[in-house]
Amino acid sequence: MGLHGARERRVRTGGIELCVVELGDAARPTVVLVHGYPDSKEVWSEVASRLVDRYDLHVVLYDVRGHGRSTAPVPLRGGFTLEKLTDDFIAVIDAVSPDEPVHVVGHDWGSVQSWEFATVARTEGRVASFTSMSGPSLDHFGHWIKQRMKRPTPRKVGQLLGQGAKSWYVYMLHTPVLPELAWRGPLGKRWPRILERVERVPAGDYPTSSLPSDAAHGAWLYRDNVRARLRRPREDAYAHAPVQLITPLGDAFLSPKLYDRLELWAPRLTRRTLPAKHWVPRTRPDQLAAWISEFVTANEDQEAGVPAQRKVADGKHADRFGGQLVLVTGAGSGIGRATAFAFAEAGARVVAVDRDAESAARTAELARLIGAPQAWAETVDVTDEQAMEKLAEKVASEYGVLDVLVNNAGIGLSGSFFDTSPEDWKRVLDVNLWGVIHGCRLFGKQMAERGQGGHIVNTASAAAYQPSKALPAYSTSKAAVLMLSECLRAELAGQGIGVSAICPGLVNTNITATARFAGVDAEEEKRRQKKSSRLYGLRNYPPEKVADAILGAVVHNKAVVPVTPEARGAHLMSRFTPRALRAVARMEPPL
Amino acid sequence: MASAVVRELSAELRGFRTVQTLAYECAEAVAAQLKPGVTEREAARMQRDWLRERGVKDWFHLPFAWFGDRTAFVNFRIPLQFFPTNRKLEAGMPFILDMAPVHHGYTADIGYSGCLGPNPVHDKLLSDLEAHRELLLREVRERRSLREIYEDVDRLMVRQGYANRHRAYPFGVIAHKVDRVKERRLTPTLFGFGTQSLKGLASDALHGHRDGWSPLWSPYRFSDHPPRPGLWAVEPHLGFRGTGAKFEELLVVTDSKDPEESAFWLDDDLPHVRRWAEGI
Numbered sequence: 001m002g003l004h005g006a007r008e009r010r011v012r013t014g015g016i017e018l019c020v021v022e023l024g025d026a027a028r029p030t031v032v033l034v035h036g037y038p039d040s041k042e043v044w045s046e047v048a049s050r051l052v053d054r055y056d057l058h059v060v061l062y063d064v065r066g067h068g069r070s071t072a073p074v075p076l077r078g079g080f081t082l083e084k085l086t087d088d089f090i091a092v093i094d095a096v097s098p099d100e101p102v103h104v105v106g107h108d109w110g111s112v113q114s115w116e117f118a119t120v121a122r123t124e125g126r127v128a129s130f131t132s133m134s135g136p137s138l139d140h141f142g143h144w145i146k147q148r149m150k151r152p153t154p155r156k157v158g159q160l161l162g163q164g165a166k167s168w169y170v171y172m173l174h175t176p177v178l179p180e181l182a183w184r185g186p187l188g189k190r191w192p193r194i195l196e197r198v199e200r201v202p203a204g205d206y207p208t209s210s211l212p213s214d215a216a217h218g219a220w221l222y223r224d225n226v227r228a229r230l231r232r233p234r235e236d237a238y239a240h241a242p243v244q245l246i247t248p249l250g251d252a253f254l255s256p257k258l259y260d261r262l263e264l265w266a267p268r269l270t271r272r273t274l275p276a277k278h279w280v281p282r283t284r285p286d287q288l289a290a291w292i293s294e295f296v297t298a299n300e301d302q303e304a305g306v307p308a309q310r311k312v313a314d315g316k317h318a319d320r321f322g323g324q325l326v327l328v329t330g331a332g333s334g335i336g337r338a339t340a341f342a343f344a345e346a347g348a349r350v351v352a353v354d355r356d357a358e359s360a361a362r363t364a365e366l367a368r369l370i371g372a373p374q375a376w377a378e379t380v381d382v383t384d385e386q387a388m389e390k391l392a393e394k395v396a397s398e399y400g401v402l403d404v405l406v407n408n409a410g411i412g413l414s415g416s417f418f419d420t421s422p423e424d425w426k427r428v429l430d431v432n433l434w435g436v437i438h439g440c441r442l443f444g445k446q447m448a449e450r451g452q453g454g455h456i457v458n459t460a461s462a463a464a465y466q467p468s469k470a471l472p473a474y475s476t477s478k479a480a481v482l483m484l485s486e487c488l489r490a491e492l493a494g495q496g497i498g499v500s501a502i503c504p505g506l507v508n509t510n511i512t513a514t515a516r517f518a519g520v521d522a523e524e525e526k527r528r529q530k531k532s533s534r535l536y537g538l539r540n541y542p543p544e545k546v547a548d549a550i551l552g553a554v555v556h557n558k559a560v561v562p563v564t565p566e567a568r569g570a571h572l573m574s575r576f577t578p579r580a581l582r583a584v585a586r587m588e589p590p591l
Numbered sequence: 592m593a594s595a596v597v598r599e600l601s602a603e604l605r606g607f608r609t610v611q612t613l614a615y616e617c618a619e620a621v622a623a624q625l626k627p628g629v630t631e632r633e634a635a636r637m638q639r640d641w642l643r644e645r646g647v648k649d650w651f652h653l654p655f656a657w658f659g660d661r662t663a664f665v666n667f668r669i670p671l672q673f674f675p676t677n678r679k680l681e682a683g684m685p686f687i688l689d690m691a692p693v694h695h696g697y698t699a700d701i702g703y704s705g706c707l708g709p710n711p712v713h714d715k716l717l718s719d720l721e722a723h724r725e726l727l728l729r730e731v732r733e734r735r736s737l738r739e740i741y742e743d744v745d746r747l748m749v750r751q752g753y754a755n756r757h758r759a760y761p762f763g764v765i766a767h768k769v770d771r772v773k774e775r776r777l778t779p780t781l782f783g784f785g786t787q788s789l790k791g792l793a794s795d796a797l798h799g800h801r802d803g804w805s806p807l808w809s810p811y812r813f814s815d816h817p818p819r820p821g822l823w824a825v826e827p828h829l830g831f832r833g834t835g836a837k838f839e840e841l842l843v844v845t846d847s848k849d850p851e852e853s854a855f856w857l858d859d860d861l862p863h864v865r866r867w868a869e870g871i
Contacts, residue, residue: 333749333750359750362751369712542754
């Protein structure tokens with residue numbers, strides 16, 4: 001069993017006996033984890049151990065009646081109503097935390113029942129917070145259906161049919177006897193393999209050997225509640241505790257649309273989204289543990305009357321990036337800095353990397369001011385392999401495994417091919433290409449090894465697909481970055497890690513002021529830097545918009561993202577009229 | 592710093608300083624009265640009334656007030672957006688009061704940044720403005736071209752991580768010349784600007800154009816000349832993700848050979864300078 005050091009006890013209630021285990025210091029805030037169908041409390045083992053070890057919380061788990069090592073009611077019919085499940089819950093918290101309210105976390109059916117705990121009057125004051133994942137309140141669901149039936153518009157009908165199709169298993173479970181036979185027979189045997197293949201749940205201590213009987217008993221969860229509640233949903237199902245809703249976007253059973261107007265029922269609602277499938281407690285334990293502990297801590301403080309000192313991040317995509325760890329290279333200026341700020345506003349923890357220590361520190365400092373719960377500055381030259389290795393080790397040991405890596409550092413180099421010296425070539429490839437390779441190699445490896453998804457963003461350029469006689473070395477390096485990103489995307493797709501290449505175009509940053517101009521003397525170089533800076537300044541496309549595009553690319557897992565209109569135009573031309581683009585490449589830039 | 596100079600301020604400079612002090616007193620008085628729910632228009636009217644009661648009849652420009660992300664000029668495209676709106680002040684919101692009263696023929700043009708309650712981002716912006724005040728004075732004393740100084744201010748803002756928001760001002764100006772204004776019985780305004788002051792600015796622009804200088808301190812070629820003696824209302828304006836902060840005050844440029852006397856801030860006893868001195 002994965003629940004090491006668990007203290008087990010039996011709680012008697014309503015003619016059955018529940019198996020309850022506790023982990024961690026009982027003086028700490030109590031988190032009750034409620035499992036779903038067809039699971040037992042072991043589904044939480046990864047999350048529970050992190051909550052105890054990393055966040056020092058008191059974790060309580062129990063097998064829902066009829067599951068795992070708890071006994072089943074006799075007869076089964078009528079023994080699984082939400083009222084009885086609430087009795088069980090109250091009995092458990094009476095035993096483990098009689099004086100202090102508890103924080104409830106529910107997954108799947110555990111979340112469905114926890115909605116009942118968070119909305120009925122008799123638990124008021126006993127629930128300090130509720131984190132829900134992949135399990136709506138049946139009452140809210142009932143109202144959701146009613147609302148869409150009453151005034152059917154094409155969109156609403158579409159939503160109904162969509163969710164109706166996703167709920168196929170609910171109808172199946174209403175047929176008598178057959179589901180039990182299937183679970184106790186072939187389905188029960190194959191289930192672990194199915195989970196591994198379809199849901200990419202890593203093999204391990206889950207599911208447990210009690211699965212066939214758990215699943216057979218659990219069918220009554222549906223039969224005892226679904227029809228009754230959907231037909232006559234409660235009108236007073238308002239949450240009396242703050243609710244954190246974690247929505248896995250790839251859930252095969254529940255549409256994210258189900259939670260459209262949830263604010264009406266849960267006024268103190270925090271939304272989180274996760275690019276994952278249904279079994280997030282197994283596939284994304286790090287992220288869940290971080291969000292749960294953050295929410296628990298926030299609501300513990302509130303009760304102590306401590307006012308919030310820090311700015312709470314409410315920027316775009318805060319639901320997605322809140323609490324995640326993001327590393328940005330070249331974060332001391334331009335697109336990198338704007339990207340670090342955008343992630344900070346979305347509540348991410350930011351590692352700002354730049355070879356200039358002062359500007360990296362500045363980025364980190366400002367990132368903290370605008371919403372990053374934590375931000376660190378690191379000084380590294382991305383071309384230095386050993387320094388990058390050291391950084392990767394440091395980041396992993398001190399801050400954790402990255403959720404998002406942005407390989408952004410880059411330098412400009414202009415000049416004809418024959419003016420470009422081997423040193424120039426080396427320098428530009430070292431920074432623009434090798435910097436990206438080092439980043440992907442070291443941090444991407446950590447991401448892949450953790451096996452809980454992630455995203456890599458590489459800043460390429462519109463020059464990657466737009467040839468130019470003025471930028472041979474720069475364009476070559478960026479084309480390599482683009483191809484590298486696409487290859488890596490193919491390789492990492494199976495592990496839930498997305499890779500995006502961003503092609504900004506002409507953006508008003510200081511890349512022009514620091515660009516090398518090969519084949520001209522220092523004075524002429526200075527003049528051209530000034531001239532090109534002025535041109536880019538006149539174009540005046542702000543790096544903040546590129547940062548928005550980067551966040552969007554991560555959220556929607558886009559492969560190649562041209563940003564400015566000219567970058568998009570050139571991208572289209574490179575696909576449909578490459579000859580015209582080649583003609584443009586012969587033109588002399590106005591410098 | 593320029594204490595020797597200040598002691599010997601001419602009567603004329605004393606006149607300018609008196610009206611600048613009056614304007615900052617007005618800003619502090621109005622800022623103290625701001626509370627949640629007050630609109631920009633109400634704040635602008637409060638400034639107008641306060642100054643009128645103390646004898647101000649003419650304006651270089653009518654008082655402005657900007658609240659919230661309007662302090663950073665988010666999405667400002669046309670000059671009409673500078674005028675006060677019905678935006679309401681809320682707790683934690685930054686605000687800027689900007690006014691340019693004419694008093695006994697002397698003009699001031701000031702900008703006052705404040706915040707309703709604590710706002711760490713705003714505090715940071717305000718303290719980072721100190722470096723700009725120093726840089727401007729230093730480079731004016733070095734007699735660099737106005738355009739060059741402008742570019743250095745711009746670079747410092749970028750290095751600090753901020754956006755240059757005075758770029759949104761008409762002609763992108765960071766400063767403009769200020770002169771005495773004739774006192775008239777009628778003081779009409781045009782688009783919020785006093786016609787007398789506009790006339791002065793226009794005639795400066797005309798003369799300056801012939802002699803190769805401009806009364807507007809901008810990033811453009813017409814500002815490619817060393818600082819011109821006279822009084823300049825300087826207003827570096829920082830913007831950072833929906834929060835803006837600036838100061839505006841008078842800089843005296845003379846043709847003295849002594850660097851200390853060749854340029855100095857008219858007054859060092861102003862709210863933002865006191866704030867830096869107290870180390871907040």
